[in-house]
Amino acid sequence: MYSVKIPSITRYQIVGCYRGRLNIRDTKLPTLDHFRVVNHAFPKTKEIMDLKRQGKMIFGWLCTYVPEEIIHAAGILPVRITGYSREMELEDGNAYLYVNNCSFSRSCLQMGLRGEYDYLDGVVAGSTCDGARRLFDLWLHYIKTPFHHILTVPRKYTERAHGLYYEQVGMFKQHLEQYLNIKITDAALLQSIEVYNESRDLLKKLYELRKLDKPLITGTETMEVLNASFRMPKELFNHYLRQLLAELAISGRACPSRARLMVTGSVMNNPEFIQSIEELGGLVVTDELCTSTRYWSDPVVLDGWSPLEAISRRYLSNFPCARMVPSDGRFERILQLAREYRIDGVISQIIRYCVPYAHDLPLMTEKLRQINIPTLALDVEYGTSGSGQIRTRVQAFLEMLETRKK
Amino acid sequence: MTIAEHESEVDLLIRTFRMMARMNRAQPEARPSETLYYQMLAEYYNRIRNARQVGKLLAAHTVFFPTEILYAMDIIPMHTEMTTWLTALFLREQAELLAKGAELGLAPEICSPHRGVAGIFGLKAIPHPDVILWSNLICDNTAKSGELMMELSHSPGFFVDNPFQNSPGEISYLVDELKDMVHFLEEKSGRKMDWNRLSEMVIHANQEIELYQEICALRKAVPSPMSISNYLELLSADYLFPGQPEAIKYLTQLRDELKIMVERGKGAVSHERFRLMTLFVPPMHLINYLARFFEEQGAVSVVEPLFTCWPEGELDPSRPLQSVAMKSFLIPERRSMYGPLGEQALQDIIDSAQQYKIDGAIYWAFMGCRQSCATVRVIKEALSEVDVPMFTIDCDIVDPTVNSEEEIRDKLTQFIEMLEDR
Numbered sequence: 121m122y123s124v125k126i127p128s129i130t131r132y133q134i135v136g137c138y139r140g141r142l143n144i145r146d147t148k149l150p151t152l153d154h155f156r157v158v159n160h161a162f163p164k165t166k167e168i169m170d171l172k173r174q175g176k177m178i179f180g181w182l183c184t185y186v187p188e189e190i191i192h193a194a195g196i197l198p199v200r201i202t203g204y205s206r207e208m209e210l211e212d213g214n215a216y217l218y219v220n221n222c223s224f225s226r227s228c229l230q231m232g233l234r235g236e237y238d239y240l241d242g243v244v245a246g247s248t249c250d251g252a253r254r255l256f257d258l259w260l261h262y263i264k265t266p267f268h269h270i271l272t273v274p275r276k277y278t279e280r281a282h283g284l285y286y287e288q289v290g291m292f293k294q295h296l297e298q299y300l301n302i303k304i305t306d307a308a309l310l311q312s313i314e315v316y317n318e319s320r321d322l323l324k325k326l327y328e329l330r331k332l333d334k335p336l337i338t339g340t341e342t343m344e345v346l347n348a349s350f351r352m353p354k355e356l357f358n359h360y361l362r363q364l365l366a367e368l369a370i371s372g373r374a375c376p377s378r379a380r381l382m383v384t385g386s387v388m389n390n391p392e393f394i395q396s397i398e399e400l401g402g403l404v405v406t407d408e409l410c411t412s413t414r415y416w417s418d419p420v421v422l423d424g425w426s427p428l429e430a431i432s433r434r435y436l437s438n439f440p441c442a443r444m445v446p447s448d449g450r451f452e453r454i455l456q457l458a459r460e461y462r463i464d465g466v467i468s469q470i471i472r473y474c475v476p477y478a479h480d481l482p483l484m485t486e487k488l489r490q491i492n493i494p495t496l497a498l499d500v501e502y503g504t505s506g507s508g509q510i511r512t513r514v515q516a517f518l519e520m521l522e523t524r525k526k
Numbered sequence: 527m528t529i530a531e532h533e534s535e536v537d538l539l540i541r542t543f544r545m546m547a548r549m550n551r552a553q554p555e556a557r558p559s560e561t562l563y564y565q566m567l568a569e570y571y572n573r574i575r576n577a578r579q580v581g582k583l584l585a586a587h588t589v590f591f592p593t594e595i596l597y598a599m600d601i602i603p604m605h606t607e608m609t610t611w612l613t614a615l616f617l618r619e620q621a622e623l624l625a626k627g628a629e630l631g632l633a634p635e636i637c638s639p640h641r642g643v644a645g646i647f648g649l650k651a652i653p654h655p656d657v658i659l660w661s662n663l664i665c666d667n668t669a670k671s672g673e674l675m676m677e678l679s680h681s682p683g684f685f686v687d688n689p690f691q692n693s694p695g696e697i698s699y700l701v702d703e704l705k706d707m708v709h710f711l712e713e714k715s716g717r718k719m720d721w722n723r724l725s726e727m728v729i730h731a732n733q734e735i736e737l738y739q740e741i742c743a744l745r746k747a748v749p750s751p752m753s754i755s756n757y758l759e760l761l762s763a764d765y766l767f768p769g770q771p772e773a774i775k776y777l778t779q780l781r782d783e784l785k786i787m788v789e790r791g792k793g794a795v796s797h798e799r800f801r802l803m804t805l806f807v808p809p810m811h812l813i814n815y816l817a818r819f820f821e822e823q824g825a826v827s828v829v830e831p832l833f834t835c836w837p838e839g840e841l842d843p844s845r846p847l848q849s850v851a852m853k854s855f856l857i858p859e860r861r862s863m864y865g866p867l868g869e870q871a872l873q874d875i876i877d878s879a880q881q882y883k884i885d886g887a888i889y890w891a892f893m894g895c896r897q898s899c900a901t902v903r904v905i906k907e908a909l910s911e912v913d914v915p916m917f918t919i920d921c922d923i924v925d926p927t928v929n930s931e932e933e934i935r936d937k938l939t940q941f942i943e944m945l946e947d948r
Contacts, residue, residue: 218891218899220635247690247865250666254900257867261904270866272690275662275669280702281687287695443666445685447673473635473896479670482631483677499633 148371151364152341155348159391163199163236167352171197177241177300180265182228182255184410185246185273187289187435189316189420192354193308194296200350201237202411203227205390206503217258222473223502224387225251232263242267242299244292249443249476269295275445277437286432293428309427313420315354322361323349323416326368330405331461334374339383339404343391346412377403379464379521382457384408384484386471387502396506397467402518406461408454414439442476450480451487458493465521466495467514471502494520535613535651536575542616543568559780563759566772567612574653577602583715586655586675588668589639590857591686592850594731594769595708596659598724599717604655606675608765610642613651614924615758615810622649624925630674637894638924640667647678657714658683659707663854664863665897684710690865692855700851708847724846727769731853732843734769735836737777742835744784746882749793750801750828751784755817757827758810760834768853799824800945803879803887803914805832805905806862806898811926812934819935823942827888831878832862832898863898872908879914886945887916888938892923915948917941 158165172178179191180201191198204227212233213226231237243265245256256270271288274281293304326345329336337345345364349357378401383394389411394404407413420434440450458466466488470477485495496517498510506514547564550556577584583601587593593603614620620638626648627641628634634641646652658681660672669685676683686703689696708719741760745752759780767773787793804827808816820826829835839856841849854860861871879887887909891899906916919937922928 216903218896218902220891220893220896221900222896250897250900253690253865254867254897257865258900258904261867270690272693272696274687274689274699276685276687280699284689284695284699287693291693443669445662445669445673445687447670470633472633475636475666475896476670478633478636479667479674481633483673485631497631499635 148373149341149364149367151360151367152344154360155344155364158351159205159344159347162202162347162351163231164239165351167356168197168199168239171353172239178239179242179244179267180237180240182243182245183248183252184415184438184441185248185435186244186271187292187431189309189312189431190289190293190296190304191244192315193304193312194300194302195308196242196296197353199240201228201232201243202347202350202387202389203231204503205347206392207501207505208503216262217254220473221254222251222386222471224471224474225255227502229255229258229262232259237263237265240265242269244268245270246273247271248273248441249474251474267296267299274436275443277444277449282433282436285436286429289428289432289435306427309431313422313427313431315358317419318358319349319354319361320416320419322358322365325365326361327406327413329368332374334376335403335405336368336371336373336375338375338394338398339381339407340391340395340398342404342407342412343389343394346415347389347391349416350411375403377401377405378518379403379525380405380462382406382408382454382461382463382466383469384454384466385469385477386474386500387411388469388471388500390503390505392505393469393500394506396511397514400511400515400518402465402467402514402521404467406457406463408439408450408457410441413457414441442480447480447483451484454484455487455491458488458491463493464525465517466493467498467517468495469498469500472499494524534575534653535617535619535646536571536653538617539571539609539612540568540575543571557780557783559756559776559783560759562776562779563762566767566776567762569772570766573602574604577653583656583711583717584653585657585659585711586652586679586681587659588661588671589765590663590668590854590859591659591661592704592768592854594724594727594850594853595704595719595847596711597770598720598727598846599708599711599715600720601711601715601717603766604652605766606643606646606671607639608762609652610639610646611810611924613646614642614926618926619651620924620926623651630678635894637665637667637892638922639894640671642924643671644674644678647675655679655681657681657711659686660684661686661688663688664859665895667894682714688854697848697851697855700854701848704847704851721846724850725843728841728843728846728849730771730774731769731849732841734764734773734777735839735841735856737774737781738764738834738836740781741777741784742829744781744788745828747788748801748883749791749795749798750826750882751787751792751794752780752826752828753794753817754804754808754820754827755813756780757804757807757830757834758813761807764834794826795821795824797824798826800826800885800942801883802827803875803882803884803909804830805887805889805916806892806895807833807923808888808890809921809923809926809929809934812929812931815931816934819938823938825942828884829878829882831858831875833858835874835878837874862901863895865897867901867904872904875905876908876912879909879912884914885948886941887914888941889916889918890923891918891920893920893928894922915941915944917944 177196213230550561623642623645626645662669
């Protein structure tokens with residue numbers, strides 16, 4: 121395990137230096153400001169590069185079906201590979217991955233090709249969708265990160281599927297052990313489970329604040345928190361998140377809204393997109409994204425399982441991606457979120473060529489319609505800021521939701 | 527007349543294929559294999575049309591599905607993507623199918639065969655299937671299309687989870703998935719699996735693979751004997767009749783015809799000037815046009831390494847279910863459309879280029895097939911290592927509005943000119 125030095129509050133003095141450049145609003149939430157600084161510096165955040173300078177290994181992971189705890193228990197810092205979470209020309213991504221692959225894959229590949237992830241010692245993926253598999257293929261071919269591994273991820277939830285995935289997680293652990301010439305012990309796995317479960321628990325507490333009539337935090341701000349969670353040691357993130365929760369508790373904030381919204385669909389981690397919705401008066405109070413609820417919602421439950429089995433079970437049974445069959449599991453969780461967060465409307469944002477979500481959309485829209493929740497379906501590109509036509513459509517959707525309330 | 531006004535879409539397909547077979551028979555210069563091909567297609571849809579009447583279960587299934595199992599259980603398979611494709615190709619009703627797919631809410635980025643599948647189900651343009659069978663081989667579209675088909679047809683379904691890699695655990699996982707599917711089908715059909723029959727089909731599958739390999743070997747000849755217009759035939763035999771006597775009969779006939787041509791030194795085109803590699807699949811509605819264009823230019827497509835070139839590998843008839851599972855790891859399309867795309871796959875393409883004496887390659891970049899297009903650059907670079915230029919043409923294999931004859935002519939002419947300059 122690597123050791124992480126927890127900084128004192130004076131660290132926030134750094135934030136002041138960035139305030140002007142980052143256009144940080146005065147949120148009276150210094151921890152949130154710090155998360156923004158981290159996100160602005162990504163992929164080469166101070167937290168990551170400090171560890172790298174200390175000789176620690178950094179592994180990039182693609183997709184939430186990669187069990188982070190295994191990497192963490194090996195003493196490696198897991199960092200989520202994301203693309204440019206802003207509007208960006210993807211010349212290299214298009215040239216190498218062809219324009220009909222999803223812009224998330226193209227964006228990630230472009231960052232890799234341009235050396236923005238050159239500090240990575242390894243890359244780990246799951247065979248989760250066509251985009252992820254091909255991104256992994258091309259990453260190996262062109263970027264040649266020293267260690268690489270792809271896990272076969274079943275699409276079912278049956279006991280047999282759990283058996284196969286457990287075997288795959290075991291093979292991944294074994295591959296890492298051989299590569300590093302170490303033994304990843306149960307004790308190390310248990311410690312990692314504890315750290316990651318604490319993180320999930322803290323994020324759950326944060327989300328509870330979004331259930332309030334007037335939530336204490338906006339969807340835009342929550343996205344900043346979530347982004348930071350992938351980009352620094354989890355121990356450090358947990359420390360900051362505890363601080364943020366304390367700051368929120370005494371902040372006296374209350375976020376009003378014209379409508380309570382849920383965002384669903386493809387991978388998305390651009391706070392500006394959420395901001396463009398919230399600037400129009402809609403408040404994103406929850407989300408069904410692999411960068412948000414689907415990332416943190418379910419803890420690893422030991423419940424008599426070995427640490428490795430418990431990890432494997434959690435990752436396959438977690439809040440499902442649209443890749444899983446049957447889709448009912450995903451739809452039920454979406455409906456459950458809609459009820460818990462008292463949603464007025466759903467904004468489905470699907471990246472062009474993101475086939476699993478595009479296929480689910482007609483069925484999901486119908487399920488939501490049956491509980492009287494309308495869906496706005498947006499075709500987007502990864503990193504879109506939600507300007508122009510999207511803004512017009514969101515505005516019209518919000519007006520429709522307001523009319524329904526009257 | 528619209529699809530809904532027809533008594534049956536399948537009737538039209540049968541009539542069309544029978545007519546094509548009759549026309550072929552009437553032409554002395556026509557290939558007997560082509561006649562067999564149309565007879566085979568007519569018989570395929572005839573079985574679908576009569577399934578209910580003869581008390582057999584009709585199973586709609588997605589592409590690359592192990593239909594040997596269905597044949598062994600006397601269940602009638604109905605290949606959903608091929609049916610959409612053939613309906614578009616021979617009946618020219620793609621616009622209506624795709625419009626219905628869009629109406630059902632499917633985004634235009636979803637590949638046209640799968641939007642068409644939703645359309646064909648939405649329009650009830652095919653006989654009502656008793657069961658829906660689907661798997662994640664070969665892409666997210668196949669994995670996701672089954673539930674919508676179930677919803678639209680109100681039929682029960684079974685999803686076969688096909689693992690990504692081929693570790694022993696993954697192979698045994700697939701075998702167990704297939705066992706469960708057999709139980710599901712036994713329950714729905716009231717018929718027991720005939721394991722001896724499945725073993726026979728594995729023997730036939732081995733013969734079929736061998737015939738594909740022989741056909742590939744014959745195409746190495748200079749001049750090369752097979753026209754690009756046979757490409758759809760080769761795919762149809764494999765996709766619709768795996769392990770079936772019909773496929774053996776057709777492939778044997780084709781092999782024999784090619785053998786005679788090679789012995790006589792006769793090529794597919796009158797004056798062979800350029801030997802081409804075909805990557806992915808050209809728009810099949812333009813296939814006859816392409817054949818004419820190739821004849822004019824002296825160009826011949828001699829190999830499709832990602833589709834018709836089966837690797838070495840013998841299936842064991844004494845373990846039929848394991849063999850059917852293993853076959854899904856052998857299919858040539860797997861590497862380009864599913865993965866993983868390892869260095870060996872690229873080496874195989876390079877080897878093909880050398881063995882078949884390729885002058886140039888054409889990558890038909892079907893815009894609906896994302897995972898395949900992701901290999902365009904890497905294959906282009908691999909081929910350039912052996913000095914084979916590759917030309918990429920964006921296309922759609924179902925929707926004829928995407929590419930016109932003129933556009934294809936212009937692009938291919940440029941490529942041919944470039945080859946001439948070399």
